[in-house]
Amino acid sequence: MKFLYHLFCLGYKVQQWLLKRFTSAGLAILVSLVATVIVGIDTKQTVTYQVFAFMIATLIIAVTFSCYFPARFDVQRQLPRFATVGSRLFYRVAITNRNQKLQAGLLFIEEIADPKFSLTEFKQIITSNSNKGSVNSLTYIYYRWLCAIAQKRKAKTKAIALPSLKPNSTTEIRGEITPTHRGVVRLQGITILRPDPFNLFNATKTVKQAGSLLVLPKRYQLPVFNLPGSRRSQSGSVSLASSVGDSEEFISLRDYRPGDPLNKIHWKSWAKTGKPVVKEEKSEYFVRHALILDTFQSQKHSEILEEAVAVAASFAWDFHTQESLLDLMFVGLESYCFTTGRGLGSKEQMLEILAGVTACQDNFDCLMAAVVEKVSMLSGCICILISWDQQRRKLVNYLRGFKIPLLVLLITENEQQHEDLNLENLYVLPLGKIQAALMNIRSI
Template sequence: MSGFTVILCLIFAAALGIDTTQNMTYQIFTFLVSILIISTIFSFFFRSRFSATRTLPKFATVGVKLKYKIIIHNKSDQTQLNLKLFENFADPRPTFKEFIETPEPEEYKRTSLDIKLGSYRWLWLVSRKQCGTAKTLELPALKPQSKTEIIGEITPSHRGLMRLVSLTIARPDPLGIFNACQTISAPQSLLILPQLYQLPPIQLPGFSKYQSGGVALASSVGDAEEFRSLREYRPGDSIRKIHWKSWAKIGKPIVKEEQDEFFVRHALILDTFQPEKYSQILETAISLSASLASDVQTQESLLDLMFVGNEAYCFTFGRGLSHTDKMLEILASVGACRDQDFDSIIPVVLEKISMLSGCICIFLSWDEARKKLIEYLEQMNIHTLVFILSENKTDDFDNLQKTEFIKYNLAKFHVLNIHNIQQELMRL
């Protein structure tokens, strides 16, 4: 910061001191130039050699500070003092097309001039693509020919893939104007997961249902129900159920007897349909989905995550099929669906509807298309928990809650203001 101050003063002094016969400002200019020359010459003597490695976890979470280990190797024969360490991110600047087509959220707009110049849009896009900030570290004394371990700190601000390309070790000159720098290549990436909200105990809707083919149908094709016992072969038994080892041991056909499986299976329907590429309401919906997915106990149940991006997706989790971390990893990469209607998610729901115990819907708005889905789930006797997100919780929604929402017998509605989402969730 002091270096920028000196350069600004230098420019100001040069502008005022052009006519040396009228004032003495040129002397200030000469003094500042001398300081800059001395600082620049001093930076040439920074010739130490370093190497560095960092140890990052696989994931981080928006809003949760991440501390990680960095090991710096001083390869010189001198103790290095007064050093700083910077993390360098991959180029976060948006392309011209991204800048033109992506409006910033309303809270980033300040004045009409900002809107015309797009300054806040540029800063917002840079911040979003970078996904976070790293703390500048003051390094301890680095002993000669030795390795020193320090703790770095990154604060994730947006979900997505954070790319780190290098580390820079800097030493300021005695006047604190210039930093002599050495950059160490260290490319790594870190997946930033959506923000997680604290949730009260939520009673999910529905009850156990028969799952044809058992859990195996969620990950492969075939009939694989839960094994119960062995018995002798009866005419009409499937050859696939013959237990060959028992037949070889006893000398007569033995088959496996299985029982039907009943367990709870929920659908988590994430609404991604909006004209904008980014919006705060979509980010809140994704974070709410991640919070519910993390909170739901899937050890004895299944959870189907359904959403539409470039195409319709359905991912099944629980009962050993996949872990919650995998679901969060998927949600970290979800984008808005801008070229399809809400109806495009209905075929995904219909494919699983006969096996569903209940359904959780997270909507960005409330209209005829979303109403149609809830009415269909009602007709199929599917208990539904509906979260409708709103940027402003208006009287319109209050009136809907008193009139339209109460006509559903199996659906429970919650309207949440995204600007006060945590407090409203705790009041559920």
């Protein structure tokens, strides 16, 4: 296993080097070289070896020409703070030519930091359950290795042609990155490429320029949707009212008790009496909904979890929080509950949190406990599940017992497996058809 790990690491580095240094035509020449070696083994019966010799000579000239690239460049990029999975990101890049000569025919490509996998992580990658191939196939194992690397890189880039760079001048161009997975993309520099006259091999000059951006989950279009709910008491909350609805009503003054929040202290009365006095106020009443995200699975990564996060992001972004509160509840390394609405938090912050969601391999009861703590304050609930079993049925029945509006979304690979589910306001979202299934949701 250790030998295979080092072999794959080396293979990936060689693959990246070939893709960067050789142009499309150069790669075609390499493939042709292999073919001519196979066909032209017997030099007495074929002239293929002559073609082989010609291509070898051409590549040697191309590589030799590209060994000398003394140009100097400075690079500055202006990255936005956020990107979204699946949406191409365009940004400005300023490249300064520090040479006395015009630089023409160049390309540039962003360098994304390559992820580092430990031997333990490598074992988990190649032994994780999958129905797409055999674990005994080296080709398939390497394919899964590349998929894991792509998932950790979070984005992909491509070489972009540069205009002619004038001597000692700065040229502004448009860079492009395509985010593929949510999370943080770490950039380590920009590489300038100069093809040889045969357009086979690239000379390179890398300018180190660290940078990063957060890739938010992709979002789906949602139908016009209304989740009703009556106002509930939010006792013990800190001034959640903004300008709409019932704010806290002053009742009386009383002596300070340990644990009272500082913003409740009545400073004028303290100045008069010489001892701390606090304001006693009536509890607030708000419409408060919960967005419960199921993250419990045995694997670290799965397409189902990614789609669940995307659906949660869609509701978090489209949910109207001017007159209500929305609690995002999920379990990762610990239990999380993030509240937005009525001036508390923002939709962007909620998407930032969803960008970092990880799978939880603990007991499902952790989520149940978090829900029990908040359920008395909830006016309605959206529950996004990635599986269906007795524990999840228990959670749904528990929420139904409080007679609050409840929408349950079950994301699955096998739609037929859940055809017998006949629960009110439960929608099955099959992979590959999630957008269409979401548009079938009706208001409760």
